[in-house]
Amino acid sequence: MTESTNTSRLNKRMAELGMCSRREADDWIARGWVRVNGQLAPMGLQVTPDARIEVDPKARGQQEQQVTIIMNKPMGYVSGQAEDGHQPAVTLVQAGSHWNGDATRLRFAPSQLRGLAPAGRLDIDSIGLLVLTQDGRIARQLIGEDSGMEKEYLVRVTYGDVAADVQKAFPPAQLARLRHGLSLDGQALKPAQVEWQNPEQLRFVLKEGKKRQIRRMCEQVGLKVVGLKRIRIGRVVLGNLPVGQWRYLGPQERF
Known part of the structure; x- marks a missing residue:
């Protein structure tokens, strides 16, 4: 494929460049705040990777x-x-x-x-x-x-009838599976950081976010989540x- 035919929609390209979201780009284009190679951009315009995209200062002011x-x-x-x-x-x-x-x-x-x-x-x-x-x-x-943003959680768990010193009762091999080896919805999960924070609480660091992921991961290794708190996203x-x-x-x- 030649560069001249390697195009994408303007709103998608602006999002890829980190200028704004696609929805925001559409709003700016509709307001006449976006120019491509010096020309006022119409909605739905296809652009090449080397296209010069300029945004009106009003858009930046709105963003701020x-x-x-x-x-x-x-x-x-x-x-x-x-x-x-x-x-x-x-x-x-x-x-x-x-x-x-x-x-x-x-x-x-x-x-x-x-x-x-x-x-x-x-x-x-x-x-x-x-x-x-x-x-x-x-x-x-x-x-x-x-x-691939890291998200960190503190997760209180029980293991069968064990609610105190769960760490001692929980097999190390199952902890290894939590770190890597489980699948959800037919897809293998990315490696996770999982370690004991204290005898009843695990610390998870994930780089993905499937629906109820930690609870479902724990179910697969016999743990029940009784408390879950997110304490960090990125920095x-x-x-x-x-x-x-x-x-x-x-x-x-x-x-």
């Missing part, structure tokens, strides 16, 4: 106003849309639950809720670090197809953020 929120999700809240009578975690994003230890100088405004969506899920019966963002670049970084840690409260991702913080 977008917020990303770090929340300590309590049990009983769903990550995304409301379901089965359970409230979505975004309903906790309000002035009264903004952590007073937030190091940023940002103040809550209702406009920050527009387009605010979870970048990855955390089950209703799990707690800890949940990221909600208006920024498509961050969403792609965390949950895009090519994302961003939950720290001492109280349960049910949230803070802004700081301008110098990077996943």
Whole structure:
């Protein structure tokens, strides 16, 4: 295939370059904020890899106003849309639950809720670090197809009738299977870091996020999860953020 025919849609190319999300690109194109090789770009334009893409400063200004929120999700809240009578975690994003230890100088405004969506899920019966963002670049970084972002969890388990000193009762060979050798939904899982944090609690570090992955992994080796808390995504840690409260991702913080 020659370079002249090796094209992709403009919105896809802009996302690949880390300029914005595809949805954001479509919005910018519709507003007339994007030029390709000096020409105003129409919707659906196909571009070559060497195309010169320029974006109006208005788009950058809009992007700078977008917020990303770090929340300590309590049990009983769903990550995304409301379901089965359970409230979505975004309903906790309000002035009264903004952590007073937030190091940023940002103040809550209702406009920050527009387009605010979870970048990855955390089950209703799990707690800890949940990221909600208006920024498509961050969403792609965390949950895009090519994302290999580390996510760290503390997982309290039982083994059959054993609830105390589970580490002593649990076979080392099964721990090795948790690290590498299990499959879910017909697909082999990527290698994981799994080690004992204390006699009743495992520490998991994953680079993928299948639905209820840790609980299902544990079931395959005879463990039952009785508590699950996410404490880190990439370089961003939950720290001492109280349960049910949230803070802004700081301008110098990077996943």
